Amino acid sequence: MGATLLVVVLASLATSAVAMVVTALVARRIGKIAVVDITWGLVFVAIGWVAYLTGTGSVRSLVLAVLVTLWGGRLAWHIRRRALGAGEDPRYAKMLAQVPEGERFGFAVRKVFLVQGLAAWFVSLPLQVAAATDRPLGWVAALGVVVLLVGVTFETVGDAQLAAFKKDPSNKGKVMDRGLWAWTRHPNYFGDSAVWWGLFVIAAEAWPGVLTVLSPVVMTYFLAFATGARLLESEMARRPGYPEYMERTSMFFPLPPRRRTNA
Incomplete structure (x- = not known):
């Protein structure tokens, strides 16, 4: 189990990192940090399926992947629909207002994308650990x-x-x-x-x-x-x-x- 769990954990961490890097690049292109809120639900969906595919392939892991897809997919759809045509989220606007314009993207990478990527990986540990078992x-x-x-x-x-x-x-x-x-x-x-x-x-x-x-x-x-x-x-x-x-x-x-x- 130990080797399988290590593979699942590392693959899940890499998945979260890739999702946040892509999101950061998109946010920089459109000038809107709030796009990360859409990724938040989707990154768990990605981790759920990566954990299932790199783990034991158990029914428990499959059920978890399906359920987190139900939750994460709905959440991402809802936030995207709500954000269409809207400007920057006031939370992020307030955060970035204290930072010089040329330093805002780097600040957002450290304080938003990195933090949320690590948080998503940690919160999804139940999905990862379950993927390494076959009970x-x-x-x-x-x-x-x-x-x-x-x-x-x-x-x-x-x-x-x-x-x-x-x-x-x-x-x-x-x-x-x-x-x-x-x-x-x-x-x-x-x-x-x-x-x-x-x-x-x-x-x-x-x-x-x-x-x-x-x-x-x-x-x-x-x-x-x-x-x-x-x-x-x-x-x-x-x-x-x-x-x-x-x-x-x-x-x-x-x-x-x-x-x-x-x-």
């Missing part, structure tokens, strides 16, 4: 699939509900607090976290997959407390009605909405 699937893997599908459902439904809300002119200036957004302020981030916990559970059924627990932990930390929900809310909290929304709605994990209070 048959059991009920634990089935539980992992259920958790993952719950996550994909939250992401898909939450994104669709938000898009429909924004299309209605009567909602301009209002805070989305309906559907899944009444249970959690970030159904897409929660769903993303659930996806990676589901993938981990599937991998953990076969030793040494359980040792990759830091991968979903790190992903959840970034989604909830670092670059995800907390960062977004630092801006959203300034919008009229959002502080009240925060008071009655769970930040991350879905919970029944608290009763509205009268002003």
Whole structure:
């Protein structure tokens, strides 16, 4: 197993590196760092299949590759559709504004593409480790699939509900607090976290997959407390009605909405 795992890990690292190098070159050509957000989902798809092809070819690895393709493909499609015709993402624009123009690409390579490439490789460790084992699937893997599908459902439904809300002119200036957004302020981030916990559970059924627990932990930390929900809310909290929304709605994990209070 050791030699196979080493091959899978190195092949996955190379896949992540190539994906980010290509993305960096595309970003430089079109002048838009945010293209990396599209690659984010696709790099996991690539790693999933590379791990399967360089590993033992087990059913577990195949299932993981298919499931991560379902998640990553949908995410990339959604972000691409949302980004069409839009300018640079405000997060990256703010980051680059502090850097002299001639140094911005090098800065982006170090702070965005390199960091995301290494993060994708680390978070995908459950896929890599599972690819080096050949234990048959059991009920634990089935539980992992259920958790993952719950996550994909939250992401898909939450994104669709938000898009429909924004299309209605009567909602301009209002805070989305309906559907899944009444249970959690970030159904897409929660769903993303659930996806990676589901993938981990599937991998953990076969030793040494359980040792990759830091991968979903790190992903959840970034989604909830670092670059995800907390960062977004630092801006959203300034919008009229959002502080009240925060008071009655769970930040991350879905919970029944608290009763509205009268002003």
